[in-house]
Amino acid sequence: MTLLLATSCSSRNTTSPEPTAVTDSACVLFSPIYTHGDDAQRMDVRTVRAINTHNDMWDRLCGHPANP
Numbered sequence: 001m002t003l004l005l006a007t008s009c010s011s012r013n014t015t016s017p018e019p020t021a022v023t024d025s026a027c028v029l030f031s032p033i034y035t036h037g038d039d040a041q042r043m044d045v046r047t048v049r050a051i052n053t054h055n056d057m058w059d060r061l062c063g064h065p066a067n068p
Contacts, residue, residue, distance in 0.1 A: 027062035030054075 032055045040048055 027058075030058065032058050 033051045035043075035051070043051075
């Protein structure tokens with residue numbers, strides 16, 4: 001009986017045959033962190049590392065490839 005109920009609800013037209021487009025908006029939602037003046041010298045080393053890690057990730061995901 002359960003199999004009959006499950007198959008009676010299914011249809012070949014319930015799923016879209018067209019692929020779903022996925023838009024990556026990560027590069028719009030975050031950007032590199034910029035420091036000014038002597039900010040880097042005044043910050044804790046952990047903060048500087050966190051900013052560098054964030055900016056390196058942005059470069060990897062959103063930055064333009066370097067020209068050789």
